[in-house]
Amino acid sequence: MSDKFDVIVIGAGPAGYVAAIRAAQLGLKTACVDAFTGKDGKQALGGTCLNVGCIPSKALLDSSRQYWNIAHNFPVHGISVKDAKVDLATFIGRKDKIVKQFTGGIGQLFKANKVTAFFGTGKLLGSKAGDSKSVEITAADGSKQTISATNVILASGSIPIELPFAKFDGKNIVDNAGALDFTEVPKRLGVIGAGVIGLELGSVWRRMGSEVTIIEALPDFLSVADADIAKLAAKEFAKQGLDIKLDAKLNKAEVKKDGVHLTYTDKSGEQQLVVDKLLVAVGRRAYSTGLLADDTGVKLDERGRIVVDEHCHTGVDGVWAIGDAVRGPMLAHKGSEEGVAVAEWIAGKAGHVNYDTVPFVIYTEPEVAWAGKTEKELKDAGVPYKVGTFPFAAIGRAVAMNEAVGQVKMIAHADTDRILGVHMVGPGVSELIAECVVAMEFKGSSEDLARIVHAHPTLSEAVHEAALSVDKRAIHKGN
């Protein structure tokens, strides 16, 4: 096998593995280097997303939802189940099986597309302009080999941010990976950060019976989302027993015999809380340790992200960077689309990523989803807009499911009617947002969606009615 490739991708997360497959599809001889080790000590492709992120968290969200429904939803339907119990080993084991199935699946896809996988840490070496790029791979046993290519795509992803006064110990103070692998349900779970991970993994363990307290530094709940949607979501999470303390700053976390002792400050002063486990989920930072030799010319910004232009190019001939390692939202689908686009640009085709229509989803119960601008962003920018809303309480399918909470909120330009943002909280909104993204991608108007036939009875009627409501002509509510 020759060690010379057209493309080398460093990192096999959803950004890197997708870039590698697309490059290979386009006829480029492609290698992908990744260092992630699975629970069995073998290479596990798929990065954070497949191993300790999107996929395992959704597996536990779905299992815990089934359990929660037995006590909280079944009785409404007239179904009673006595003495429901969870076997935690099976609960976690099912998640592990799904992870293995999907990480193994990437290996199969690499074989099918003739992508050569290397197991080890890849380091981009310096080179003169016009030279091919070299990547040194260091295996777990310290052995090294060097491969080269015309183009290198850096897709090294991100890692959890650690707080200096609450350092991860993998047992009592954990990150996302630790909170996906508890061996027993913590009686009291503390979470630092009411962001996406805090809410999703906090929900998993709340449903399993933990008392969950979330400490959030900011005064506003879910400030990245539209304020109306965040308010509705907060109300539902509180009903479920998630105790979210806003405007609260953790000062100290000490592991003692009886648990983790937290000291935090809120509006009323200094507070104490003892929990059995502490999940710290205060954001992630781009990862590039050991990725770049000193003389590559690739630059990092003040947050450690690899600097790229709008085409994910680093400014160094033949070197590109994508995914969590660069600017933009840290989302699997954003990284994957960048991977496809870069492979296409390398192959001389017209790649494309529309950052304005990236959907955001939080897989809580109810789910939260949005795309485009929030009402506040439009107000601050002085853009004239009109708003349509529709509650799931008036949607027959949602009521039949006993999940009639939340609403769809659509924002359109006041003059052109072009859809500028859609924000939802409610059942199945992770799927409903796709219709709105398509409409926005095609520069659609609220009238376009209002004139489309939506099946009855479905949850998608909430999108239809919200679109009608933009022009005050919703049928099943007052306007």
Ligand code: FAD
């Ligand atoms: P990563 O997935 O982090 O992959 C980078 C890979 O590169 C890793 O395998 C790493 O080991 C490897 N690597 C790094 N440096 C080197 C090197 N020098 N040599 C070799 N290999 C290297 N996003 C969503 O869109 N939806 C979700 O539902 C969702 N849920 C999440 C849940 C959790 C708990 C977490 C933590 C994240 C979640 N995310 C979700 C975010 C998502 O996981 C990331 O946005 C995504 O994984 C980023 O992809 P990436 O390929 O850029 O990086």
Ligand code: NAD
């Ligand atoms: P996040 O940015 O979503 O939330 C972090 C929260 O912690 C914020 O609300 C922030 O204000 C708060 N915070 C920061 N420092 C704090 C401190 N010292 N004390 C208390 N609160 C503090 O980050 P995350 O939840 O760690 O997730 C990381 C990334 O992973 C996110 O960018 C997200 O995009 C991605 N992710 C996505 C999904 C999804 O798409 N469903 C799921 C999980 C993670």
